[in-house]
Amino acid sequence: MDDIRKKAKELLENKTVQVVIGYGKGSGEEARAIFVRDAAKTDQLIFDETCLQNLAVYILKHEVKHLGKIAIVATSSVLRSIMILASEQQLKDGDLVVLGITSDGKYIDLPNFKAIEDYLATLNVSITDKEKELLKMIDAMTMEERWAWWQNEFSKCFKCYACRSACPMCYCPKCTTDSNQPQWIPVASHQLGNMEWHLMRAMHLAGRCINCGECAKACPMDIPLNLLTYKMIDEMNANFGVTVGMKPDAVFALSTFKNEDKENFIR
Amino acid sequence: MSEKNLYLPYSMIIEKVTEEAPFVKTFRLKFENEKEANNFSFKTGQFGEYSVFGEGESTFCIASSPTKKGYIECTFRQAGRVTTALSNLEEGNTIGFRGPYGNIFPIDDWKGKSLLFIAGGIALPPMRSVIWNCLDLRENFKDVTIIYGARSVADLVYKQELRDWEERPDVKMVTTVDPGGETPDWNGEVGFVPTILEKTAPSSKDTIAIVCGPPIMIKYTFPVLEKLGFSDDNIYTTLENRMKCGFGKCGRCNVGKVFVCKDGPVFTLTQLKQLPAEY
Amino acid sequence: MEIEKKLLKKASLEKLFEKLKADGKKMYAPVKKDKLVNFALVDTFGEICDDYILTVKSAKSVAFPKIEKIVDYEHSKNSSKAIDIDVSNFPEVVLWGVRPCDAVGFDSLDAIFTWDYKDNIYLARLEKTSIISFSCFKSDNNCFCTSVNGNPGGTKGSDILLTKISNGDYLVEIITEKGKQIIAKAPELFEAAPTEEKDKNLTNVPIKFNVKDITENSAKFFENDLWVEQSLRCIGCGACAFVCPTCACFDIQDESAGKNGTRLRLWDSCCFSLFTMHTSGHNPREVQSQRWRQRIMHKFSYMPERLNVVGCIGCGRCSRACPVDMNISEHLINLAEEVKK
């Protein structure tokens, strides 16, 4: 961690960046995002097991960008998000300084996208045991049970959109759910409105979700939303042999057509 | 519970549709229910919520004068969902209307003074109500000057009325279009509203200025008025913020502590200067 | 009305519940479902959860539901008409297990929904609602009722307040006429008031700031770097407003099915970027710091000045629900200090 602080201090002092996005002490048990702009304050940066938020959500945020060039403390979730944003032309190599950090808090120098790609290739990016268990449970359900289970979960949703706001990949300036011409998705958070919203969200993240779990964590109603998007990744993995968010120039399975594709409806 | 449902609109029949300019229409609306018509009254400057059922509600000022009885009018530009749906309606169709809401132009206080109306683009509707209101009470006021500008000749709204006002000997009418917006047979002014205002140079003595238009026009018009000697108390304008309820509940139209739907939409420049820049 | 005090034996609590239920009242009480405690319609006393500090969502939805029909309509090519909704048949509701802060929260909603124009739908629901609150014997760091004129045993806003005393029985305070009517449903359950002091059974919530410092001065702090500083991490969702007992903002939307439809009022939040966006794309509150300022200023400056009520009751729900730890009391302490500078 000291390495990160030192590096952050250096970057701010020599004005390579104007802001370092990292973790600081929160009001409760979990750490919170902080935006260090003063080299003297880099000792506020912390890293431990309470540093959970996927900070990549701030990279494209208007007011953060407005501060100047960004350096970001990057866990594997942040790195994978950066790979997606790069693949979607939202970020260019060199746009930001990446301060890689291992899960046990060691600084890793990641000077460019290639270095990130190489580093990610060494990681085992899999879901948590708790998530595996939940998935197993859902997989074991019949179609009807599964439907009922999700209906119960969705019934709690009041469309606060915290899930969308917390996701680094939900950066569209105008979300489909906000379109009123046509009104694709009912605005009200009733059964139909909720179901359509969640189906749309899941579809829009299919093959883009890196399963950081941020959406589920953000949800004040505790809906395990990431399982929906994760399931998509799982399928993606099985069908297309891709793990999402591992390279900066990925092509998206759902928006790409290849001659050898199994489905032939498109031909 | 004796209170009535604040959200329940009146049924209004579209009596007449006038195409004013590309994408701009005026509806003349008549109450379907005569009793409601008789109980209804409004004052100039107020607005209402107009609705197409199934599409939603939209906020427009009442563009006719309270002195014209038996109907109200609104002029709107096709912009989004509700205004598009409204555009597709025809004479004889029914729409919803609730109102009137908001404060008023204090024309009683203006008695004995001269009036200077300055409007740009589609912002003539709120102005049209107060202009007609004042012209119908013409003897109450001294000089009346109207300066109206639009992007191009085609974009001028209320073409018939502009002609009527032009022909009145008791009104000084100046019409202008932005440079490049003129047609070969255009015989009005060419230039932006603030420039034409400066050129016209109306006296500020005992005069009230009423300014409505796009934010950019308003921004450049105020300094000219100040230069002409108008005090902030004698300059009136209207604000437009997104609205849903129209009566201080839905919480979306406030500028600082001021709710445009309840405290406005009419403000003096003095009041405007006290507001934070959130409009 | 002077507050009348009584005793309700521990064992009689369930009987009171049963009586009210038998009287045909719809009973809303805190229920634990999938790990979250929230108000829900309950059938039996056993479903009620009593081990919670505060429900995740507030109790406001009983009078101001997240989706509310405000007008019915019929529309076809040649005729359209609006149909009034019937507010006379709203159910009689008992809100059971409300916390004193939540009860005060209805004051803020009342202020908004009766500001010159009386919202008959909200009022009709509220009129049919009786509030039976329970004093707080537990609190956490997010609670700050005492900083906004409240207290864990406050009677304001409730019809009846129950405070659990040391032997497990309840001190009953009957605060309003509605409260009296409830007691009258089962007078046999109530005995002479206990002598034990109420206060010693309440949790201690330390005062964190002087609310007057903020309400009286914050208007001067409209232009201040503090808003950006505080809101850099805010991601602009609706979580804080949706769990808040005093947020009243709403959207209006039409939903049709064939010829018929309803006009709905739906919860909305000033923290959403589209909240104030004009159709033209112009947005008076373009960035999140302006929206965050609106949230704080509305509650602590505009509402006090225009409606004579502080728009926050210090429940701390927004802090608990916020995905990025925008802790409101911390921000208010901050603001109070800034204002004093």
Ligand SMILES: Cc1cc2nc3c(=O)[nH]c(=O)nc-3n(C[C@H](O)[C@H](O)[C@H](O)COP(=O)(O)OP(=O)(O)OC[C@H]3O[C@@H](n4cnc5c(N)ncnc54)[C@H](O)[C@@H]3O)c2cc1C
């Ligand atoms: C006081 C006042 C007076 C006005 N007078 C006039 C006038 O005289 N003439 C005129 O032409 N205009 C006037 N306007 C502007 C006019 O109200 C708007 O142009 C008009 O409401 C646009 O409506 P729309 O349905 O076409 O737009 P849309 O953008 O389609 O909006 C449709 C409805 O849905 C809502 N909406 C849109 N997007 C979203 C979303 N993402 N989420 C939730 N809700 C959404 C809107 O608030 C609106 O109620 C006035 C405005 C005000 C405040």
Ligand code: SF4
């Ligand atoms: S887990 Fe959720 S927040 Fe994370 S990338 Fe997937 S959808 Fe977005």
Ligand code: SF4
């Ligand atoms: S965060 Fe939860 S409650 Fe909010 S919109 Fe997403 S799923 Fe619904």
Ligand code: SF4
């Ligand atoms: S602003 Fe937060 S603390 Fe205050 S009443 Fe609302 S939810 Fe509770």
Ligand code: SF4
């Ligand atoms: S804080 Fe925001 S959402 Fe809540 S009532 Fe005030 S303006 Fe509305």
Ligand code: SF4
């Ligand atoms: S303060 Fe928290 S809950 Fe509220 S809008 Fe910001 S991120 Fe969402």
Ligand code: FES
């Ligand atoms: S329009 Fe609803 S508060 Fe002003």
